[in-house]
Amino acid sequence: MVKDSKQIRRRLGYVPSDANLYDTMRVNEFLRFGAAFYGGTHSEDRIRELAGLLELDLERKIPELSTGNKKKVSIIQALVHQPDLLILDEPTTGLDPLIQSRLFNLLTEENKRGATVFFSSHVLSEVQALCRRVAIVKDGRIIKSDEITALRDRQLKKVRVLFSDEIVLRELNVKGIASFHTESPKSIVFMFSGDINELIQSLSVLRLENLSIEEPPLEEIFLHYYR
Amino acid sequence: MNRILFHMDIFFTMSLFRSVLEYQQQIMGMVKLVPMAAMKARGFGNINDIFSGLGFYAANNIVYMMLLGSIYSMVLTSNILLKEEYGKTAEFLMSRPVSRDEIFASKMAVAFLNIALLNLLAGFISFLSIEIFKSGDFRIQPFMILTLYTFLLNLFFGALGLLVAGLIRRARPVTFFCVGLVLVLYFLFTISRLSGVNGDFGYVSPFKWVNVEVLNPSYGAEFWRIFLFLGLTVLLVFLSGFLYRKKDILT
Known part of the structure; x- marks a missing residue:
């Protein structure tokens, strides 16, 4: 895994729990910079499409963004290159219920496209609504992993x-x-x-x-x- | 903007040379009252250096490009790597399909190019200002050699900055540490130049590896100095790259 880490990361989209972005950039500069690592020619359209869906102004300066808008930037940079594996750590922090709902639809679509989604959250109702399988982690170890329906039923x-x-x-x-x-x-x-x-x-x-x-x-x- | 002001300052400082020549007698009288240690600290190895265009340039070069250029270089290279950590953008960068070696190499290349441009522009401005304000003949060869040594000194401190970034375990700016280290080494160099002092201990400081005695008729390129700078710079770069590859970036 260490040997192929670059190839693995090419197929990975990651949303950290704290969205730390480059403060000297505008939103569109940051997203273009992030997408440039993956090459491809359709990132501009994809950025505009995702920004429209999540209601994010691409011309804003990063330091002017609220926590929720920073989170949107972080979500878009993880989705632009259509990764095979998405890891999202508390992705709904700061998002209003409407945008949260659109995000869940977006993740469901990504999953249907074939992407695996790892969704980490302390809001378990979100996990219950979105995920098929759940793993409970304690002290850095998985102590239980199963289908949500199986756990409940x-x-x-x-x-x-x-x-x-x-x-x-x-x-x-x-x-x-x-x-x-x-x-x-x-x-x-x-x-x-x-x-x-x-x-x-x-x-x-x-x-x-x-x-x-x-x-x-x-x-x-x-x-x-x-x- | 700061860089433009810095280069303008080099030019305007050299423009003072005309006034120095104009009031040579009065200035000589004043300078004799100044302790030699203070003169050495300001970069003048000899009282008469003030009245030679090249000597005047060399003294100013010690302060501007050797001292301030080295501080700039070390702060630049250390922060170009550490900023990703204390700015917490490393998490974003490390999740891109790019290796640590590539990050290190590209950041180092940008920083070294920046240092090279700073030196190139400072050299050009200095050459231009000497040509404009000189009174007699100006020997270009010592000027070029001193400019080369100064660039190598700045590169060395740039490499030292990379090492600091590789070694430091907590994500925080190291500007004060870098400025302090360069000043201490500059202080050692200055003390070692005082007459009546065995100056060999000064070789601990990289400033001493630069031969600043440009008015010495036998002044020329000494390859041991060039190889010392280049060898240690390459060594520090490889060591820093190794440390950066192993570093736990996100703690």
Whole structure:
């Protein structure tokens, strides 16, 4: 990889979390400078097309740009040469909801074209809306990686049990229970990744008023793996 | 703009030479009151240097092109590499399909070309101003040799600036360090020129490797000086390139 790093970078588009650009340039100068590393003859049209889509003024001076506009410049410079791999680190910071939505459409199109998109974000609802697979990274290591639907459907459930009477229940003796806590004197909530039959069997000896088993949002899956 | 003013200043300083000749007697009287150390620090090796066009030029060259040119060269080359780091644009540059060696080589080439143009223009302005303001004959050969030594000195400091950029581990400007280092080496050179002092220690300073005694009748190109400058410059460039290739740029 080190040997071929130049060839790899030719096929890579990268949006860093902080958009640090050359302060002495105008937007169009910066984008042309960035595109010149890849050669090609259509970059001018592509720059104009992307700037139009993201509503970016190409004549502005870089130091005059807001955080959101700097982020747009950073996104465009990563997309101009139509890379095979896109790595985006917090790309939506500073973007208004309309532009965010256009960015997601743009990334979906890039993905359909054949590009792989690595999308890093702390806003998990964005990840959930856009990505097919998710990897949870802790201390620089991937601690869980799977399809989002698989994570939500099969592997982890959020269980809420409402008892008929007040009950002091510190734990349930079933494998696969995590994040167990008492919500009120009559209800408990926990994340469950074990055998659902065992859980039902264990609960059947207790008198319940209600039982809900849901797919947890990505935030709760994330917290589950982080704890 | 600063460069234009710098070159204009060389011209206007040389234009003072006419006045120096006009008031030779009075100036001689004043100069005798000035300690020789101060004269040496200003670049004059001998009182009579003031009254020769070439000597006047050489003294000014020490301050303008040897001292200020070296500061300019070292600050330029160190910052041309480090600016990407403390300006945090290295992340953008390093994600382009371009190798570290190519970045180093192209930035070095631009900086050295800049130094060469500075010297070329300063040499041309100096030649022109000596021709305009001289009083007698002007020997071109010592002028050319001193100009060459000065260019090599500036290149050496340029290479030293690259080394500093390769060595420094934190992304921050090194302007003060570069200015300080050049001034210390200039100070050593000046002290080594004082009469009554064994000046050999001055060879620690690259300024001493330039022969500034242009009025000496035997003044000529000495190849050991040229090879010393070129050899060390090439060595520093390769060492800097090696360090830059291994450097953790984004920390």
